[in-house]
Amino acid sequence: MTADAVAGRAKAQACAICHGAIGLSTQPDAPNLAGQPAVFLSSQLRAYRSGERRHEVMNIVAKPLSDDDIDNLAAWFSSVRIDAHAPP
Amino acid sequence: MTADAVAGRAKAQACAICHGAIGLSTQPDAPNLAGQPAVFLSSQLRAYRSGERRHEVMNIVAKPLSDDDIDNLAAWFSSVRIDAHAPP
Numbered sequence: 001m002t003a004d005a006v007a008g009r010a011k012a013q014a015c016a017i018c019h020g021a022i023g024l025s026t027q028p029d030a031p032n033l034a035g036q037p038a039v040f041l042s043s044q045l046r047a048y049r050s051g052e053r054r055h056e057v058m059n060i061v062a063k064p065l066s067d068d069d070i071d072n073l074a075a076w077f078s079s080v081r082i083d084a085h086a087p088p
Numbered sequence: 089m090t091a092d093a094v095a096g097r098a099k100a101q102a103c104a105i106c107h108g109a110i111g112l113s114t115q116p117d118a119p120n121l122a123g124q125p126a127v128f129l130s131s132q133l134r135a136y137r138s139g140e141r142r143h144e145v146m147n148i149v150a151k152p153l154s155d156d157d158i159d160n161l162a163a164w165f166s167s168v169r170i171d172a173h174a175p176p
Contacts, residue, residue, distance in 0.1 A: 030128065036113075084170050087167050
């Protein structure tokens with residue numbers, strides 16, 4: 001199937017407490033997900049699900065995700081456009 | 089010592105080929121680093137350095153970094169301001 005960013009956005013409500021509603025982190029130890037490449041996001045979520053990448057919270061929340069859930073979440077967060085401004 | 093974003097910016101030239109000059113990824117499997125929380129960045133670099141987080145390239149490039157290098161790199165990338173725009 002093709003990844004569904006709208007379904008991913010709905011599923012991402014569970015991510016918001018740490019990663020923010022559109023993927024801007026609310027915690028110093030949580031990364032921004034907004035605008036990350038979908039390939040990167042889906043590989044990391046799979047690594048959390050399998051336990052290959054370890055994190056107390058992420059290993060638990062990723063466990064029940066299906067491949068479609070993961071691809072949809074990755075499609076959603078990667079669809080957020082980001083602009084970056086370096087300090088002078 | 090206090091982290092030095094200017095020193096981090098100089099050191100970050102080695103990161104640019106994958107993560108972009110100001111931390112916007114140039115590769116589908118590399119994350120954006122721009123605007124990530126410094127605490128998050130420094131913990132991940134330490135995990136790459138120790139091997140706790142595994143990645144073929146990152147384990148090699150993080151190996152020789154000192155704690156100061158890591159804190160400086162984290163200070164630099166976190167000093168890049170990002171704006172995010174969700175699709176409607």
